[in-house]
Amino acid sequence: WMTPWTRLGSRNEWAHTGGSDRRLHELQEEEELRRKVAGTAERLLEILAGMPDALEGEKETPPSALLQRAQVGWPVLPEPQLLACDGAGSVAALTRAHSGASLRLPASSSSSSGTAGAENETLAEHFQLKGLDGLGELLGASWGEAGLLLTTAAGSLAECAGTPKQGKWSCTEVAKLPAAAGLSWAVAARKGNGRLRAALVCEDEDGLALFDAADDGQWLPAGEVQLPFTSKAVASFSMQAAGKSVLISSTDGRVVELALEDSEGTQPGRRSAAKEDFALEWRAACSLEAGRMAHLATGYEGEASLRPLLFTSALA
Numbered sequence: 001w002m003t004p005w006t007r008l009g010s011r012n013e014w015a016h017t018g019g020s021d022r023r024l025h026e027l028q029e030e031e032e033l034r035r036k037v038a039g040t041a042e043r044l045l046e047i048l049a050g051m052p053d054a055l056e057g058e059k060e061t062p063p064s065a066l067l068q069r070a071q072v073g074w075p076v077l078p079e080p081q082l083l084a085c086d087g088a089g090s091v092a093a094l095t096r097a098h099s100g101a102s103l104r105l106p107a108s109s110s111s112s113s114g115t116a117g118a119e120n121e122t123l124a125e126h127f128q129l130k131g132l133d134g135l136g137e138l139l140g141a142s143w144g145e146a147g148l149l150l151t152t153a154a155g156s157l158a159e160c161a162g163t164p165k166q167g168k169w170s171c172t173e174v175a176k177l178p179a180a181a182g183l184s185w186a187v188a189a190r191k192g193n194g195r196l197r198a199a200l201v202c203e204d205e206d207g208l209a210l211f212d213a214a215d216d217g218q219w220l221p222a223g224e225v226q227l228p229f230t231s232k233a234v235a236s237f238s239m240q241a242a243g244k245s246v247l248i249s250s251t252d253g254r255v256v257e258l259a260l261e262d263s264e265g266t267q268p269g270r271r272s273a274a275k276e277d278f279a280l281e282w283r284a285a286c287s288l289e290a291g292r293m294a295h296l297a298t299g300y301e302g303e304a305s306l307r308p309l310l311f312t313s314a315l316a
Contacts, residue, residue: 067295070310075101075126080308083296084141084148085286087241091294092148093284093308096137098129102164105288105312127164131171140187142239143286149188155180157188157196178211178219184231189243197222197243199260206231208246210260228256236284247293253282255293280309288312 080093080100089107094100101124129150136153143149148160150171160171177186179200188198196213210222227234228248235249246258280297288294295311 066313067311068313070105070294070312071121072103072308072310073121073123074308075124077101077126079298079306080296081283082138082141082236083238083284083286083294084143085238085288085294086143087287088289090143091286091288091310092141092143093124093296093310094129094138094141096139098132098138099127100129101126101308105294105310107290125164125167127167127169129160129169129171131160131173132158135173139183139185140237140239142187142189142241142243144190144241146190149190151177151186151188151198153183155183155186157198175213175217178209185234185237187237187239187246189239189241191243197239197260199237199239199246201227201231201234201237204231208248208258223260225258225260228258229254235282238284238286240287245287247285247287249282249285249295251282253280253295253297255285255295257287 077099078095078097080095082094082096084092084094090102090104092100092102103122103124105122132150132152134154135156135158138150139153140151141148146159147162148169148171150158150160152158155177156173157175157177158171159174160169163169175196177183177188177198177200179202182203183200184203184205185201186198188196191197191212195215198211198213198219200209200211201207202209206227208225208227210224211219212222214220229250233250233252235251237249238247239245240247243260245260248256248258250256280299283296283298285293285295291314293313295313297309297311298306299309300306
């Protein structure tokens with residue numbers, strides 16, 4: 001006796017009843033497919049259930065928790081557009097027209113949404129940059145051990161030694177930038193060996209070109225980094241002392257640090273600081289001590305006229 005669905009050697013082989021066998025096989029395949037789909041759906045639901053927690057962990061920290069308002073008594077000066085930090089707590093806010101104000105921030109700044117009393121303010125001292133006649137408006141600044149290093153629209157590099165004296169900071173042209181025309185942005189610093197390093201952005205370009213000066217003063221290409229946003233969205237650049245990184249400030253308050261070198265020779269990296277939540281015109285940023293960052297903005301406070309505002313934050 002043989003089972004009726006066995007064709008080989010049975011009457012079913014001659015009766016051509018193999019269709020029922022094929023149908024049974026198809027039903028078995030459909031059942032197996034349903035089991036696989038159900039299992040996949042269950043696993044997918046488990047993954048989706050955990051996604052809200054994962055996404056929550058990647059949200060930006062609320063800006064109000066990152067930024068602290070520094071209470072500064074500003075002198076009367078044109079609207080500052082650039083910022084330079086010496087890495088030890090001193091900050092210089094600069095106008096493009098060769099003037100500025102300098103101050104030293106305390107180790108930590110208390111935040112406030114109101115107007116600070118005079119006893120809580122750090123007074124900024126006004127100064128004029130001298131020796132820059134004919135070099136054009138300022139494009140960028142850094143503050144190293146020797147003093148300020150400024151880039152100008154005429155393609156010049158000028159160094160302002162020491163600190164301001166009696167409201168004047170004397171500067172001297174020390175070099176020409178690799179590109180003297182068509183610059184949108186430029187910033188420079190002295191590396192640890194004293195040689196110059198410059199980072200440039202040319203008009204209608206979204207790449208940051210890096211140059212190092214050789215012993216004979218000639219500029220040598222050192223690489224190029226794609227900007228994290230378009231050049232039109234850039235508010236300003238600043239370079240850390242020793243030229244190890246560039247801070248790029250955007251007009252909407254974002255700040256991105258591009259690491260230009262490190263001990264392991266890895267590719268340039270980025271880290272961002274969140275922006276403030278209320279309407280301000282963001283201008284610049286620079287690196288303070290102990291991983292903090294200073295942010296320059298302009299805004300209206302109450303019925304007062306447009307004024308500079310300074311914030312500090314930790315690098316995110």
